[in-house]
Amino acid sequence: MDKNNLKIRFDYNNMMDKFVGSKEGIKDSDILEMTPFAKNAYDTFESIRGTGMTGWANLVNYNKEEIDDIVNCAEDIRKNYEYFVVLGIGGSALGPIAVFQALCHLHYNDLPSEKRNGPKFYVEDNVDPERMVALLDVIDVEKTMFNVITKSGSTSETMTQYLIINDILTKKLGDKAKEHIITTTSSSKGNLIKISKKEGYKTYFIPDAVGGRFSELSPVGLLPAAVLGVDIYEFLDGAKFMNEICSSSDLDKNPALMSALLSYISLRRGKNISVMMPYADGLKYIADWYCQLWAESIGKEVDKKGNLVFEGQTPVKALGVTDQHSQVQLYTEGPFDKVTTFLAVDEYRKIVKIPDGCEDIPDVNFLCGHTMNELIQAERVATEYALTVKNRLNRTIYLPILNAFTLGQLLFFFELETAYMGEMLGIDTYNQPGVENGKNATYALLGRNGYDAKREELNNAPKKDDKYII
Amino acid sequence: MDKNNLKIRFDYNNMMDKFVGSKEGIKDSDILEMTPFAKNAYDTFESIRGTGMTGWANLVNYNKEEIDDIVNCAEDIRKNYEYFVVLGIGGSALGPIAVFQALCHLHYNDLPSEKRNGPKFYVEDNVDPERMVALLDVIDVEKTMFNVITKSGSTSETMTQYLIINDILTKKLGDKAKEHIITTTSSSKGNLIKISKKEGYKTYFIPDAVGGRFSELSPVGLLPAAVLGVDIYEFLDGAKFMNEICSSSDLDKNPALMSALLSYISLRRGKNISVMMPYADGLKYIADWYCQLWAESIGKEVDKKGNLVFEGQTPVKALGVTDQHSQVQLYTEGPFDKVTTFLAVDEYRKIVKIPDGCEDIPDVNFLCGHTMNELIQAERVATEYALTVKNRLNRTIYLPILNAFTLGQLLFFFELETAYMGEMLGIDTYNQPGVENGKNATYALLGRNGYDAKREELNNAPKKDDKYII
Numbered sequence: 001m002d003k004n005n006l007k008i009r010f011d012y013n014n015m016m017d018k019f020v021g022s023k024e025g026i027k028d029s030d031i032l033e034m035t036p037f038a039k040n041a042y043d044t045f046e047s048i049r050g051t052g053m054t055g056w057a058n059l060v061n062y063n064k065e066e067i068d069d070i071v072n073c074a075e076d077i078r079k080n081y082e083y084f085v086v087l088g089i090g091g092s093a094l095g096p097i098a099v100f101q102a103l104c105h106l107h108y109n110d111l112p113s114e115k116r117n118g119p120k121f122y123v124e125d126n127v128d129p130e131r132m133v134a135l136l137d138v139i140d141v142e143k144t145m146f147n148v149i150t151k152s153g154s155t156s157e158t159m160t161q162y163l164i165i166n167d168i169l170t171k172k173l174g175d176k177a178k179e180h181i182i183t184t185t186s187s188s189k190g191n192l193i194k195i196s197k198k199e200g201y202k203t204y205f206i207p208d209a210v211g212g213r214f215s216e217l218s219p220v221g222l223l224p225a226a227v228l229g230v231d232i233y234e235f236l237d238g239a240k241f242m243n244e245i246c247s248s249s250d251l252d253k254n255p256a257l258m259s260a261l262l263s264y265i266s267l268r269r270g271k272n273i274s275v276m277m278p279y280a281d282g283l284k285y286i287a288d289w290y291c292q293l294w295a296e297s298i299g300k301e302v303d304k305k306g307n308l309v310f311e312g313q314t315p316v317k318a319l320g321v322t323d324q325h326s327q328v329q330l331y332t333e334g335p336f337d338k339v340t341t342f343l344a345v346d347e348y349r350k351i352v353k354i355p356d357g358c359e360d361i362p363d364v365n366f367l368c369g370h371t372m373n374e375l376i377q378a379e380r381v382a383t384e385y386a387l388t389v390k391n392r393l394n395r396t397i398y399l400p401i402l403n404a405f406t407l408g409q410l411l412f413f414f415e416l417e418t419a420y421m422g423e424m425l426g427i428d429t430y431n432q433p434g435v436e437n438g439k440n441a442t443y444a445l446l447g448r449n450g451y452d453a454k455r456e457e458l459n460n461a462p463k464k465d466d467k468y469i470i
Numbered sequence: 471m472d473k474n475n476l477k478i479r480f481d482y483n484n485m486m487d488k489f490v491g492s493k494e495g496i497k498d499s500d501i502l503e504m505t506p507f508a509k510n511a512y513d514t515f516e517s518i519r520g521t522g523m524t525g526w527a528n529l530v531n532y533n534k535e536e537i538d539d540i541v542n543c544a545e546d547i548r549k550n551y552e553y554f555v556v557l558g559i560g561g562s563a564l565g566p567i568a569v570f571q572a573l574c575h576l577h578y579n580d581l582p583s584e585k586r587n588g589p590k591f592y593v594e595d596n597v598d599p600e601r602m603v604a605l606l607d608v609i610d611v612e613k614t615m616f617n618v619i620t621k622s623g624s625t626s627e628t629m630t631q632y633l634i635i636n637d638i639l640t641k642k643l644g645d646k647a648k649e650h651i652i653t654t655t656s657s658s659k660g661n662l663i664k665i666s667k668k669e670g671y672k673t674y675f676i677p678d679a680v681g682g683r684f685s686e687l688s689p690v691g692l693l694p695a696a697v698l699g700v701d702i703y704e705f706l707d708g709a710k711f712m713n714e715i716c717s718s719s720d721l722d723k724n725p726a727l728m729s730a731l732l733s734y735i736s737l738r739r740g741k742n743i744s745v746m747m748p749y750a751d752g753l754k755y756i757a758d759w760y761c762q763l764w765a766e767s768i769g770k771e772v773d774k775k776g777n778l779v780f781e782g783q784t785p786v787k788a789l790g791v792t793d794q795h796s797q798v799q800l801y802t803e804g805p806f807d808k809v810t811t812f813l814a815v816d817e818y819r820k821i822v823k824i825p826d827g828c829e830d831i832p833d834v835n836f837l838c839g840h841t842m843n844e845l846i847q848a849e850r851v852a853t854e855y856a857l858t859v860k861n862r863l864n865r866t867i868y869l870p871i872l873n874a875f876t877l878g879q880l881l882f883f884f885e886l887e888t889a890y891m892g893e894m895l896g897i898d899t900y901n902q903p904g905v906e907n908g909k910n911a912t913y914a915l916l917g918r919n920g921y922d923a924k925r926e927e928l929n930n931a932p933k934k935d936d937k938y939i940i
Contacts, residue, residue, distance in 0.1 A: 009939055009940070010939065010940050011934065011938065011939045012938050012939075013934045013935060013938040013939070015938075016935075016938060018932055018935070019932055089791075089792060089795045090792075090795025090796055091795070093792075094796065105604055105607065106600060106601050106604035106605075107604045107605065107607065107608040109580060110579060110580075110590075110608040111607065111608060115607070120580075125792050125795075126751055126789065126791060126792045126846075127791055127842050127845050127846050127849070128749075128750055128751045128752075128818065128842070128846055129818050129820045129821060129822035129841065129842040129843050129846070130576060130750070130751060130752060130818055130819055130820045131576050131751045132820075132822050132842060133820040133822060134575055134576035134577045135576075135577065137575065137577065137581065137585070138577040138580040138581060153833070153834070154833045154834070155795075156837060156845065156849075157791060157795075157845075159828075159834045159837060160824055160837050160842060160845055163824050163825055163827045163828065163834070163837065163838065164822065164824060164825060164842075166827060167825035167826075167827060191828070191831045191833050191834055194831065195828060195831065195834075212795075252937070252940060253940065254940075255940045258940060272742070272743075272805055272807050273742070273743065273784055279598075280598055280600070281596055281598045281600060281601045282598075282600060288796075291796060291797065292795070292796035292797070295796060295797050295799060295800035295804075296796065296797075296799040296800065298800075298804075299799050299800025299801075299803055299804035300803055300804070301802075301803035301804075310803065310804060310805050310806065311804065311805070312800045312803070312804025312805050314743055314784075314786060314800060314804070314807070314808070316784060316786055317787075319596065321559075321596060321597055321627060322559060322560075322563075322595050322596045324905060324908060325559045325560025325561070325595075325625075325627075325682075325762070325905070326560055326564065326758075326761060326762035326765060326766065327761065327762070327765050327766075328904065328905055328908060329765060329766040329769050329902045329903075329904040329905050330765040330766065330768075330769025330782045330784060330904075331769075331904075332771075332904035332905070332907070332908075333769055333770055333771035333780065333782070333903070333904035334765075334768075334769035334770070334771075334780060334781065334782025334784070335742055335780050335781075335782050336780065337742050337784070338784070348598065348599050348600050349600055350599045350600045350602075350603040351599060352599040352602050352603060352634065354630055354633055354634060355633055355634060355637035356637075357633045357636060357637060358629075358633065358661070358665060361661045361664065361665065362919065363623070363624045363661050364623070364624070364629045364633070364661055364665075366913070366916060366917070366918040366919065367626060367629060367630050367633065367916070368633065370916055371599065372597050372598070372599040372602060372630060372634075373599050374916065375597050375626065375627075375630055375912075375916065376596075376597050376598055376599070378911075378912045378915035378916050379597070379626075379908070379912050381911070381915060382908045382909070382910075382911035382912040382914075382915060383908045385907075385908070385911050385928065385931065386904075386905075386907040386908035386911060388931075389907065389931075390904075390907075432799045433799075433803070434798065434799040434800075434801075434802035434803035434856075434860075435794060435795070435798055435799050435802070435856075437802070437855075437856040437859065437860075438794060438798060438802075438849070438852045438853045438855070438856035439852070440852075441848075441851070441852035441855050441856060442845075442848045442849050442852040443836070444852075445848035445851060445852060446836060446837070446840055446844065446845065446848050447836070448836040449832065449836065458855065461855065461858075461859075462488055462489055464481065464483045465483060465486075465488070467722070468481065468482050468483040468485075468486060469479055469480065469481045469482075469483070470479070470480050470722060470723065470724075470725045470728060
């Protein structure tokens with residue numbers, strides 16, 4: 001494999017004034033002027049790389065033996081289990097879902113087992129009781145491996161699922177229940193490592209310096225991917241390749257840094273919405289994964305100095321061509337409040353010819369003789385064009401083909417862009433203080449010990465007025 | 471059934487200053503002041519109801535014989551076909567997907583056929599060649615009924631799928647191919663009605679006065695729903711009930727009108743983002759359906775008088791509790807640029823108890839003895855609280871339970887809200903001129919006759935500069 005033929009490309013022509021006009025477009029001189037600013041963000045990030053919560057950036061330098069162990073474990077699961085169920089939420093779910101969609105058959109679970117060559121796959125990332133019952137209707141727990149993923153072991157949703165599943169397994173299988181659970185958690189602290197040791201579960205570790213939304217290249221993402229037959233060495237090598245590409249503070253050489261700077265400039269010019277629009281069903285859930293990464297990392301009330309900044313850019317997921325028939329009307333005609341990022345693939349993994357037909361209906365017959373591949377590419381180019389002539393900022397990331405290597409590049413590109421953006425904004429990219437209050441209120445509502453003050457606070461909150469309910 | 475026990479409730483307490491503070495909150499006096507404005511929007515809509523493209527508003531007054539015919543046809547399909555595949559995009563896909571998710575088992579296609587009691591269900595709303603191949607890998611076309619849905623019959627995506635499927639069917643089944651295709655299209659114009667007559671397909675009609683995004687209560691939505699075993703009389707009756715509830719220009723009695731006014735005020739105060747966040751997996755794709763309705767209806771470059779307005783509010787879909795671990799950090803701490811609408815259900819259709827376990831780990835054990843139902847409700851209330859104390863505008867729509875009747879109410883509530891909002895903004899709610907340029911560019915790129923000028927225009931567009939590709 002020649003890596004350079006598989007390099008993803010970042011095309012930001014349509015962010016520039018030459019293409020979207022001088023009012024909306026970014027000028028060469030804007031970028032030139034901000035080059036020291038970008039370089040500073042790069043240098044700051046490099047100076048903290050691997051420390052604090054930036055351990056994710058070093059996951060590309062993997063230890064082959066550790067990966068071999070994951071692959072061997074996955075091979076066992078592929079042979080011996082008919083179902084593989086991830087119990088996890090947020091960063092413990094979005095990466096596994098995205099990789100599954102990208103690198104497996106698009107109707108994987110519907111394939112007969114001899115075509116699947118691996119277990120059916122489910123990711124349970126909600127606590128809706130209807131969904132839990134639905135899952136139990138379609139799996140046989142005695143033929144299922146559950147992967148419980150939570151770094152702290154205090155994630156209420158995941159631990160609730162664990163309690164329910166462990167209870168069912170233990171009642172059915174007694175001591176053998178433990179053969180159906182693998183945990184992925186912190187090695188040093190938290191509840192799940194304690195439980196795992198006590199129960200004797202096989203356990204994979206999430207490094208302390210890796211947060212949930214940056215954990216896809218850790219066992220969080222690697223075990224599910226390997227169970228699905230993904231080449232996780234290629235996946236990691238793709239990320240490593242992107243890391244090498246971005247090992248320069250030169251904007252013209254570091255696409256993630258350039259992308260971060262363009263995001264920064266756009267945000268400062270009032271583009272408070274970032275649309276991620278892949279033109280491939282396989283990339284659909286990359287948009288969901290990106291939405292967590294961008295929203296939680298960049299959306300912050302205070303900067304590092306403690307100043308109130310209410311920073312953030314709202315990520316929006318769309319799918320080409322589908323959402324041309326849902327969102328593009330707004331994107332071309334609505335407010336100038338967005339940047340759209342298209343994800344394109346040069347070569348789809350299948351070719352479908354559009355056959356002859358409807359000879360007497362020219363409105364339809366012109367399609368005949370083309371391929372679906374030509375159609376989806378034409379629609380992508382046409383949508384890009386339609387946005388551009390309406391002076392709407394947009395950019396495109398091209399994947400030569402969608403595979404483990406290019407996907408690894410893409411994910412790492414976004415992780416680096418996010419890290420650089422956080423430094424540009426001067427915020428803490430890696431915390432999420434805004435979810436604490438909701439968590440504590442949940443604990444209080446469920447009567448957990450130690451949350452009396454929060455319960456009191458909730459009781460003293462203004463009561464809802466019936467006149468505002470109709 | 472007592473309809474009033476099943477009435478959905480619109481709670482806008484947390485839009486008001488008493489709850490989110492005087493800076494962000496809306497005052498009683500704001501609403502009072504704008505009451506004539508809201509009444510005017512209501513009156514304007516009522517004056518055009520049923521004319522132009524507002525025929526959707528009269529779909530609630532259905533003809534029982536027409537619905538009986540759909541139900542009978544659906545019964546035949548349920549008995550005689552193992553797969554039911556919708557070929558459609560945008561408004562022809564989002565409603566069927568939303569109803570499927572809401573009213574069928576959450577892993578419906580994974581159930582064994584004796585538990586499903588109906589065909590497996592797929593909605594193909596993209597032209598990715600990988601997805602078309604994947605579909606053909608998991609269905610047997612000889613046991614499949616295809617429902618081709620496009621009002622005009624000139625939707626490139628749907629007609630491409632039709633050409634491919636018809637070719638396969640004809641090669642396998644010859645003359646009997648037509649027994650595997652039902653079309654849903656305009657009775658009076660377009661290509662698909664011509665094709666249907668020529669080929670002898672069973673056809674259902676979309677009224678001329680009903681546009682794609684408002685078509686769920688027409689055969690577009692009703693046939694797929696009936697095939698899935700949904701009680702479509704109840705569904706329509708739910709919509710009709712909401713229509714009755716909203717038959718007043720009194721803001722305190724018409725929840726859709728009040729919701730539209732609150733949306734209008736928020737938009738004018740800079741809230742350019744509208745988040746739809748259901749707390750139920752069953753309601754997940756209602757958010758997608760809403761996103762099309764709101765984006766395409768409200769996102770407009772010009773008002774009715776032709777003034778440039780660049781109107782629009784970007785809809786964002788989220789899912790509770792899942793996206794608490796992805797988006798809520800941004801919603802509580804980021805810019806004050808959103809209104810969040812929660813969808814709640816009072817009673818889930820299943821109850822799951824959280825069993826005892828982890829007795830030595832209080833961080834986990836406090837969950838035991840509760841139900842998943844209590845947990846998801848507590849998390850919803852806690853998230854609402856966390857947003858409210860951070861002065862973030864939010865509102866909640868409660869469904870007593872999720873069923874066909876309440877779902878009909880909910881969809882019609884949003885359709886009415888959108889109609890009122892369009893009148894408040896003075897825009898054409900029912901057109902979508904912004905997608906034309908992209909369509910025409912696609913035609914030009916595919917070499918369709920009659921698009922030479924557009925081809926010329928594309929050829930003359932500025933060429934991309936390699937220096938902006940890294």
